[in-house]
Amino acid sequence: MEDNIxxxxxxxxxxxxxxxxxKAVRDVSFSVEKGKVLGIVGESGSGxxxxxxxxxxxxxxxxxxxxxxxxxxxxxxxxKSNKEMRAIRGNDISMxxxxxxxxxxxxxxxxDQLTEPLMEHTSISKKDAMKxxxxxxxxxxxxxxxxxxxxxxxxxxxxxxxxxxxxMALACDPELLIADEPTTALDVTTQSQIIKLLSDIRxxxxxxxxxxxxxxxxVAEICDSVVVMYxxxxxxxxxxxxxxxxxxxxxxxxxxxSIPVVxxxxxxxxxxxxxxxxxxxxxxxxxxxxxxxxxxxxxVCTEKAPQNTxxxxxxxxxxxxxxxxxxxxxxxxxxxxVR
Amino acid sequence: xxxxxxxxxxxxxxxxxMIATITFFLMHAVPGGPxxxxxxxxxxxxxxxxxxxxxxDPVIKQYFDYMSGLIRFDLGPxxxxxxxxxxxxxxxxxxxxxxxxxxxxxxxxxxxxxxGVIAALKHNKWQDTCVRFTATIGxxxxxxxxxxxxxxxxxxxxxxxxxxxxxxxxxxxxPVAALSGYSVSFVARLTRSSLLEVFRQDYMRTARAKxxxxxxxxxxxxxxxxxxxxxxxxxxxxxxxxxxxFVIESIFAIPGMGGYFVNAISNRDYTVIMGITVFYAAFxxxxxxIVDLIYGLLDPRIKLGK
Ligand SMILES: Nc1ncnc2c1ncn2[C@@H]1O[C@H](COP(=O)(O)OP(=O)(O)O)[C@@H](O)[C@H]1O
Ligand SMILES: [Mg+2]
Numbered sequence: 001m002e003d004n005i006x007x008x009x010x011x012x013x014x015x016x017x018x019x020x021x022x023k024a025v026r027d028v029s030f031s032v033e034k035g036k037v038l039g040i041v042g043e044s045g046s047g048x049x050x051x052x053x054x055x056x057x058x059x060x061x062x063x064x065x066x067x068x069x070x071x072x073x074x075x076x077x078x079x080k081s082n083k084e085m086r087a088i089r090g091n092d093i094s095m096x097x098x099x100x101x102x103x104x105x106x107x108x109x110x111x112d113q114l115t116e117p118l119m120e121h122t123s124i125s126k127k128d129a130m131k132x133x134x135x136x137x138x139x140x141x142x143x144x145x146x147x148x149x150x151x152x153x154x155x156x157x158x159x160x161x162x163x164x165x166x167x168m169a170l171a172c173d174p175e176l177l178i179a180d181e182p183t184t185a186l187d188v189t190t191q192s193q194i195i196k197l198l199s200d201i202r203x204x205x206x207x208x209x210x211x212x213x214x215x216x217x218x219v220a221e222i223c224d225s226v227v228v229m230y231x232x233x234x235x236x237x238x239x240x241x242x243x244x245x246x247x248x249x250x251x252x253x254x255x256x257x258s259i260p261v262v263x264x265x266x267x268x269x270x271x272x273x274x275x276x277x278x279x280x281x282x283x284x285x286x287x288x289x290x291x292x293x294x295x296x297x298x299x300v301c302t303e304k305a306p307q308n309t310x311x312x313x314x315x316x317x318x319x320x321x322x323x324x325x326x327x328x329x330x331x332x333x334x335x336x337x338v339r
Numbered sequence: 340x341x342x343x344x345x346x347x348x349x350x351x352x353x354x355x356x357m358i359a360t361i362t363f364f365l366m367h368a369v370p371g372g373p374x375x376x377x378x379x380x381x382x383x384x385x386x387x388x389x390x391x392x393x394x395x396d397p398v399i400k401q402y403f404d405y406m407s408g409l410i411r412f413d414l415g416p417x418x419x420x421x422x423x424x425x426x427x428x429x430x431x432x433x434x435x436x437x438x439x440x441x442x443x444x445x446x447x448x449x450x451x452x453x454x455g456v457i458a459a460l461k462h463n464k465w466q467d468t469c470v471r472f473t474a475t476i477g478x479x480x481x482x483x484x485x486x487x488x489x490x491x492x493x494x495x496x497x498x499x500x501x502x503x504x505x506x507x508x509x510x511x512x513x514p515v516a517a518l519s520g521y522s523v524s525f526v527a528r529l530t531r532s533s534l535l536e537v538f539r540q541d542y543m544r545t546a547r548a549k550x551x552x553x554x555x556x557x558x559x560x561x562x563x564x565x566x567x568x569x570x571x572x573x574x575x576x577x578x579x580x581x582x583x584x585f586v587i588e589s590i591f592a593i594p595g596m597g598g599y600f601v602n603a604i605s606n607r608d609y610t611v612i613m614g615i616t617v618f619y620a621a622f623x624x625x626x627x628x629i630v631d632l633i634y635g636l637l638d639p640r641i642k643l644g645k
Contacts (some may be wrong), residue, residue: 058547060539062464090549097548100539107563107638117549152639168549 003178005208006055007031011068013047013054022281024050026065026232029165032176037202037209039223039240041216041255045278047232048212049098052178055210056095057085072176090117094169100161104153110164111149117171136167140197145317159190166197168206178210183218195221216255220244224309225314228252231289238315246310248317251290290318296321343643347631352625358620359409359613360402366612367398373418373607392418405613414614419606425614428599433618435505436583436595442511443519443580451523451568455530460557462535470527477524486517504594514591518584522576526569531564540564567637568572574630578623 003171013025025047032038040048053059055070070077072093073150074161077085094117097103104337107112114136115129124132137145138285153161154336162182169177179198183191199222202209217239219226226243228236228251235250254274276293277284285292293300301320309322320326353444372394374385389395393404408415414425440538456471493513494502494566501510537543546560585597596615635643 053544056548058544060544086550086552088545088550095548097541097545099541103545105542105560105564106565106640107547108560114548116551122549155638165545168545187465 003034005034005070005073006029009069010328011051011054013050013059013063014066016062016064018281023284024232024281028234030227030234030237031206032210035208036208036224037211037222037227040210040212040229041214041219041220041226041277042229043214048229050181052095052180052210052212055178056089056093062256072226082104087117091121091172092174093176093178094174095178095180096165096169096182100158100165100187103165104161106153110151114149114164114171117137121172136171140167158186159193162186162194163197170201172274173205174207176208180212198222200298231284232281233289234318235290236317242315248311250296251296251321315332347628348542354624355617355621357547359617362403362613362616366609371607373609378542395615409617415610417608417611425610428611428612429618432577432596432599435593436597437581439514439518439593439595440581441524442515444524444577446515446519448527451526453549454527454529454533458531459534468619470531474528475523477520481515482520482584483586483590485520486587489513489516493583505593514587514593518580529569529572530565533568534561537561537565570630570633570637574626575623579628582619582622
């Protein structure tokens, strides 16, 4: 399809550890539209990072992609040679990570690290690369850019480092930016600044973004569509409005229920985390991974994996309750938890 | 920076002074003296000898006499080698030991570090197993055993290398192998574990995500970080190698510092013990200082002098 920059089809990734095969991503499919922001949400350990690392093919041992296709502009990245992949990383697809403190190399100057993708992917001179790096730092609103290039990462604050990481990712004008929890390690004020920056940059440069987060507030702010992951599988995929107003999966509803709500003049904060713990991915349950924690679970949920139910054109959900044979169709009842 | 260097130099002088003082009094606290063991010497002669070297002065006076010499870099005469000063003893012995040591240091750099890198790159493959196995032997087996085995194989059985003396380059092979076996193994193992640790770091993933090649990631992002813990141990290791090993030097009949030192201790050759101790300590302090300077160059988070 022309409008999709990235299409993931039935991606499965496992870690082959001494204890056995950890199924970190199971049969995940989604696509990212050109110029749009796709959010991936889910509790930690649900397979979001591994999905992203699989797209870049930078999984560390003992992780391996065991199945599926990763179509970037129609070409399967899984079939590319290492050399071809290297030419794509940091150039067509780039990535920023959760912890800006440890994601920069402490013994190299910021300027050195910023120019690296440019020197790797273009035939620019070191001097011009430095000039471009200074522009990039200004783009991510780091003042005094030229001087900052000579600094070391430890002289930057967390927020500034994440800005520098973003600048680094933007160096070669990528078509797709994968941001893996870019704000999780930052304080609240800095978080919203970084999100604002990402959304400004998207507007200015027009690239597509995959934004991984477990913060639904961030999703509401900048995402166009959302993938909800749990226990290494996709539970629900929908446009952002549908996620907030027409969620169909009990897990999505649970997530929505666990965000603090501020209404009108009286601050009414309500926070209800979903009880229970995520499944063991060494031996994932045969049925729906969420079934043991699901308040609406039926017998079939623990026995057979749920099927995809298409709610509308671009809204799908994986839940037995949505099956036509389910008692008192969940959909017809509306959202019992939220309402 | 200059202020830091001056501070460090002053601290080194104070440390040296304290080492000299402690060694001096400990040495004198041990019963016996340089001339006590020579039973054939009549008591008058022994007394005369002791007088000549001021050994019958109060210890405190001897101490001040010695220290005033030390300040002028005069380490005094040897009691046992008649007419030889400690300075000339060190001048004679140190270059021999140091030459052996320099080859051993080279062995660390061209064998120890690369072997560690290979082992880390081939983690859990046969190359890694080989390096780990050899390094464990190098660390656990004492140098004199290594020396003996090497001598047996290469000098006695194969007859391709001489068993003693350092007249030709061939003579260096076995003593250097025996002397550096431990250090090379230790550095190889440290390099391996340090690199494996670095491979797990987030910045390595960042480098990979930029599309850099594996060798560039390893050299530019990996090695510089992995070297930091290695440099720390390199200082004392190098100091130890350059100042010689009595065992190796006596097995291979090499006239280095180590031999002088051990003889001096059994003979209570006070000035030689003192001289070599102070020299060794000064050398070690200088090496540690150099290591700290390199450390500061490698790791910008370390601010020297703060
Ligand atoms: N190096 C690894 N070895 C074994 N298992 C791993 C490794 N990295 C991740 N996993 C497994 O993959 C699962 C998904 O991890 P991840 O994608 O990092 O979750 P998150 O959604 O928090 O980003 C985790 O539950 C973890 O058990
Ligand atoms: Mg993660």
